[in-house]
Amino acid sequence: MYPKIKRRVTRKVWVGKISVGGDSPIRVQSMTNTPTADLNATLSQIQKLFEAGCEIVRVAVPDEKSAKALKDLVKESPIPVIADLHFATLLGEKAVKAGCAGIRINPGTFKNKANLERLLKICKDYNCCVRIGINAGSLEPEILKKYKVPSYKAMVESALRWVEYVVETVDYHNLKVSLKSSNWWETIKAYQAFSKKSDFPLHVGVTEAGGLIPGTIKNTMAISYLLLKGIGDTLRVSLTADPVEEVYVAYEILKNLGLRTLYPEVIACPTCGRCEIDLFSLYQKVEAWTKRIKANLKLAVMGCVVNGPGEAKMADIGIAGGKGVGVIFREGKIIKKVPETQLLEEFFKEVETFLKEHPERLINPQ
Structure with missing residues (x-):
């Protein structure tokens, strides 16, 4: 027997053909660790992740070479590709136009709001899902000045501020949110507080969790606690390990909570x-x-x-x-x-x- 879990009611959004939130199953994600510009290596890793059960994959887009590889990468990938962005909104525009199903933006790393607004409008034009990825280690200076430390309250204020900005400025709602810290308890408190104030779907996990054993434990503590409370629509078990291991651990967590089974x-x-x-x-x-x-x-x-x-x-x-x-x-x-x-x-x-x-x-x- 497994615990009876009443999932939080959230909006349904779409990452390509994969639904997240609403009545969708809890989706399993991972991220490649190959240079995105190395098309063959990245596609090979995505294929392995797909075969392991990964449903959405994120790739880093740090430079022009990576952005140029995205068109072929998206075309050949068996699962939706999300572009991970920091600092350069122009790379984000290229990622969206290349066919990426989603982008992950870390608002704390973008200084020019006019450029960011332009990127978000392009996402709306292409119906590209946006993840507002709040990270305790890169909060906006004004938020840190107010809270002194990157606490869960600081993360929640940042997330709510950016959700409001996207919804009101661009009138775009194909959004999901994450609030991650390397401290699993701060992570839990952030997700719990945010979930009381917004119905956008949540991508859950612990950032910078560590290697296979310590990282699995940290992630399991946070993800299991949140899922037992009905919080979480998609997840990534971040590990300093082969990304395929992230997928296996994710399904072990879901299986032991009675939420999803993939492997015996x-x-x-x-x-x-x-x-x-x-x-x-x-x-x-x-x-x-x-x-x-x-x-x-x-x-x-x-x-x-x-x-x-x-x-x-x-x-x-x-x-x-x-x-x-x-x-x-x-x-x-x-x-x-x-x-x-x-x-x-x-x-x-x-x-x-x-x-x-x-x-x-x-x-x-x-």
Whole structure:
């Protein structure tokens, strides 16, 4: 059983053909870390992200070379492309005209409001979604002067100010908002406060969260808390790691909250002195294999033949190892006993058989 979550009611906006907010599923995003001007490398990474389940991808546009690559990048990308902008509104104009489905602007880095207004009008002409991306590390000088430190209150005032500016100045509403800090608790307070004052959809996550383990923990603390409160329409798990890992972690968070499932759940015992099999290797191989399939399944990898099937009886299919031998069980009942060397091969066959018998468990992420 999972918690019953009542999602906050927000407007529905569009990033290309992908809807965000309203009754849309919570969308998973990531960002490439290749030079955008390197078209082949960037497209290759986008393809890997897409195959992992990423629905929207952001790319950096720091210079003219990057902007020139966008037309072909957008044409070849299997998912909507968002241009990440700082300082140069002219690059943003080129990104929108190249076909980018969205732009992310960090208002604290734009000094010329006339140029920014021109960019926003072009976004309106092309129905290009705008994310107002507030970052604690780059708030406007007048906001910092007022609050002294980049607190959550400072972030919320900045976000509300810029939403009002876009809506009133340009009369444009295809907007989403983010309020990110490297402090997960400040991030939570910012999103909670903003969500009480605006119904624009929210892109949630923690910025500068760190590497795979510390970054996963920081993001999980903030994103899970917000989602449990019904706050969040799209998310990115920012990690100093392969961007594909961001997608995997995002779906793990959503799955464990009962909000979205893409990959099978793999449960495993933590090992103990009774374990007589290389459970670590076994688990890693099963986990890697499950990334090839998108299905609503619960699989188990247990280290003890005696207790394994009973402890994991809620799993659809599982394996439990022993000394030189293992068993495969289905819904807690042993169906096959095989030599350890054949355990994985037979297990994968049983999973494939199960999915043929239950095609409704397969998931089409589109």
